[in-house]
Amino acid sequence: MSFTLRGRFESRLGAALAPLLAAFGLAAAITEWWPLALAGAMIGVGLLFDVAYDRWLDYQPGWAALPLALVELGAVMGVVYALGIAAPLDAAVAFFAGSWLFGQVLVHGVFPYTRLSYGEDGGELGRAGVALAVVVLAAFAFLGGVALAMQPPTVRLASGIHQGPLLLDHAQRLVGEPGAVVRGGIRITADNVTVRNVTVVGGDSGIEVDNARNVTLERVRISGAVLDGIHVRRSTVKIRDCLIHSPAGSYAQGIDISFGFDLAPSLVEGCTVIGGREGIVTHFAMARVADNRVVGTTLRALTLTEMSMAIVEGNHVEDSLGVGIYCGDYSECEIDDNSVRNIRPDQASGDKTRMGYGIVAHSGAAAVISGNDVSGVSASARAFLGARISAE
Amino acid sequence: MSRAQECAIVGGGLAGFCAYATLRLGGLAPAEIAVFGTDPDPAAQWRRRAAAIRQRRMRSESDGHCAPRSFPGLAVRAARRRRSPLPLVQSVFDLYHPTVEEFLAHVEELRMRSGWDDSFRRRTVKRIRAGDGGFELDGAAYPHVLVATGHPGLRLPDELAADRRAIHAYEPHEYAAEVEVVGAGMAAATEWVNALAAGSSVISVRRREPERRPLNLPRQFFTRRGLAAFHRSGPAARVDFLGRWSAPSYPRGRAWDEPVERARREGRFRIAAALNGAEQVICATGFKRGYREDALLAALVHDHALETAGTWIVLGSDSTVPALTDTERTLSVAGVSGQWAFPAADTLMGAKYAARGFLRRVQACRSR
16 A cells, blocks of 8 residues: 555554553553553554655555564564563564554455545545544553553662662662672562662572562572572562572572462563572462573472472573472473483482482372473483373 | 436446445435436446457456445455455455456446446436536536546547558457557557467557556555645646656566567567558557547536646546535546546546545535
């Protein structure tokens, strides 16, 4: 079609109304604002691209919609990353794709059907288009204003060493400048707290989250903790892109999420855990553990136990002692597409369940596995004490 | 003047048919519309011409149809009928061109559904006279009239008018052993391919190389993107524009090029600047042009001293005649004579452009 610039704007804004409302609904459902921020990024990037399209494209053939959408997607994700919008990649891509498809249906079917001169008007929607544009922009301004007003305050942590432990007992975003270090740990006891770009050194636990909901830890670096790198109790957390290095204590674990089975699932994604007794462990919790790298643990690399329900996918486990991935004690685990390498037998323990196995199900647990790449182990997968392992 | 019906459409061809379908969608009943024409089949004239040049596929694409809504287009209908997504995929790549049979079936189906035959009167309108609140057409009065009289006739070069070897491409004909095809547009290209397929040798007689483009005009001139600047331009610029873009053209593609190239290698196709005495001369030279060639339009201009520029009647951007259109009456021009408002007025898109403008005027008047 040969769009006019106004036609591009009106068609885009007309098609954006439903995704914007969906974003608002999603934001309300998950009590996070990133869907609205993502929708805003999509609309903003789209309108900017429309100006460029108008300059370069006298005519836009149907097939061009897909490559242009991919370029727009890249730009939207760039904006998402640059602005620090906490949208999970897969959810963001799915939202973009759904909105795009919906827009295609409107532009190629619904608008031409409902407005006789849609094509010859270059995509303009007449008075309805102006009204739609006003509604979308007003809705976005209103919802964005509400979102902004409800955002917790942002606290900037300046570069340099800050003596902890820090106590975060009200909603806030703690964002570290490059080089910001907290010595002695951080304790979070309030809902809606985000900690981003902060390095934590020492402390009993690097970051302790206690009885808090909707806590986000992004790009935190933790080293020298006496107990756990990240210690979560009765809380819901999203932990992304963290680095936990060599917890110091004999019983220290990289990330421990426990006793939140009745809460919303937690997420650990894109983290690297080096050393410690267990890399990532859940007790009586629901969690998704995805795309992490865990190396050099002395008990188990990934542990899902005590009636946990967990999805474990895309992780890389290497050079650990005894067991790579462990699903124990009546837990239910879906273990897909992980790579497990070089799990050494723990001869010293004398424990027959720890003889260098890639995946272990134990004590009535049920593990469903598929697509895992296991090598350098005594056995790929073993079940003990009434546990079951089944292939998907 | 006694008022007969709400609207009259003068011309029962495809442009008039598009206008009729648009008015029907806009809420007018068949009894409120009178259509004056010579053949109740709106595709009769077009069908004869397409058959004469043995046209098998339309130059237009999915939205080259007569239904007032552009969606669903012919590609969607074909996909549904054939139970195949192929037409849709082709349409995405601008490669879908409905067959002539598909197009004619669509016209027939729309004709049955729209009530066209209830409104059709087999009568030739010789004069349109403006009066208070409307127009008189051969004795009856109508507040809103759309003139869609079509091409004024086939154009034969003067030097061939009396030549017994010459026949127009749009008249039924077979092919002699050696054929000269005069012209370089879509009809000429179709005739090259047809004559070569019939075993003839072809000489393409043309004064200039044809343009190669998918549609009659670049696509932006089918929408407001290109039309806005066209409508802003002055009379001289518009005359220049219309003259420039009336140069012959036909689409790119192997279906056109391969038979010609093969024949060229075999010595059965060549290009010449002048006739050389071949057994048959096919004039793919299109139609007579300009309002003066159309008796009804010429009389209309004369009777009402309408503004003209070159061979065109000056129209408003919605295809209405400004001097004869106001809050109570509308005179619109659709089809090839409406190029002043829509350069590709002789296409189905152009017919619908004029029809929508006409409907807006009628509705604005009816709602008062």
